[in-house]
Amino acid sequence: MNLKTYLAETKSLIEDFLKMYFRQTGEPEVLFDAMRYSLFAGGKRIRPILCLTAYETCGGVGTDILPQACALELIHTYSLIHDDLPAMDNDDLRRGKPTNHKVYGDAMAILAGDGLLTESFRMFTTVAGDSGITKNILPAIKELASSAGLYGMVAGQALDIISEGKTPDKTTLEFIHKNKTAALLKTSVRLGGILYGAQKPEMSALSDYGEAIGLAFQVVDDILDVTGTTEELGKPQGSDDSKDKMTYPAMYGIERSKEIARELITRGLESAEFFKGKAMWLKEIANYLLKRTN
Structure with missing residues (x-):
């Protein structure tokens, strides 16, 4: 089996579960x-693929989690729904489709995000x-809440907004990227180990792996925002620059950013x-995340 097939088959398991889970509707x-x-x-x-893969790497059967x-x-x-809102990044396009608030309005988009969370x-x-x-x-939920909330993604998103238009600096840039994006990716990997009951050496390896690829993922995102096309990205090209975001290319330039991404994947x-x-x-x-185009 090659990676393309592995990703497709694992994604299919995830899609089937999500469709089954949300097959019934409610009110409103x-x-x-x-x-x-x-x-x-x-x-x-x-993210779910990484979780299943880490669990299987430890010795488990992915469908169990x-x-x-x-x-x-x-x-x-x-x-993503909340990120796209006018009060946040104010984006009209996501994955090639109108953003949630463009279809359902700001209030319902906020509530849809609240409902999913x-x-x-x-x-x-x-x-x-x-x-x-x-x-x-229980320990897995604690891990997830930490990485998705005040000590992870939400903190990164807050500083991302606060830092718009400011001169990039290394400490702020790393905080934003490690929390806004990398934290949940790292936790996706760590959860596979936690749910399996992995011991300290296994968890340490998973943590280091997750942290490295999580940060690399966002660095590549920054690069693609400059070098990709709207069609490839499924969202407006150059949106980071138009909002004067603090990004790796803004701080280091494209070529050095590519080197950093490669170094992180190697790690x-x-x-x-x-x-x-x-x-x-x-x-x-890990190699796929480095070479992706969207």
């Missing part, structure tokens, strides 16, 4: 429609396979070596 129906609109807008599902892995996608989607924690408590993971749910690959032959997909995904 427009709220559920707004949630589904963004959730099924064509994302890569890289589908609810926990898919909960990550609900949180990611909520963050809250439902993610209910989904996270669902047991799909091996009931042995139940004992690991991630070195960390994955801890798992030897079991790390194949972790390594393949």
Whole structure:
């Protein structure tokens, strides 16, 4: 099996679970429609894929933690809906489609994001396979809440907004990127280990891997915002520059940013070596994240 097939098959498991979970609607129906609109807008599902892959690397069966892995996608989607709002990044296009608030209005977009975030924690408590993971749910939820909230993604998003138009500096730039994007990606990897019950050496390797590829992911995003096209990105090209965002290209230039991304992926690959032959997909995904075009 090659990486393309592995990603497609794993993504299919995730899509099937999400569609099954949201097959029923509720009232008001427009709220559920707004949630589904963004959730099924064509994302890569890289966060749940990383979670499943890390769990399998530790020795587990990925389908046993589908609810926990898919909960990550609900949180990611909520963050995108809120990011796109006029009070935040004010974007009209996401994944090649009108952003949520452009279709459902600002208020319903906010509530759709709220609904996805809250439902993610209910989904996270669902047991799909091996009931042995139940004992690991509490520390896993604590990890997830930390990385998605005040000590992770939300903090990064706040500083991202505050720093618009300011001269880039290394400390602020790293804080934004490590928290706004890398924190949830790192946690996606760590959750696979936590849910499996991995020991300290395994968790250390997963943490180092997740931190490195998570930061590299955002550096590549910064680069693509400059070098990609609107068609490739599914959102307006150059949006970071138009908002005067603090980015790696703004701080270091394109070529040095590419070097930094490569260095981070190399660090991630070195960390994955801890798992030897079991790390194949972790390594393949790391290289894929470096070479992606959207």
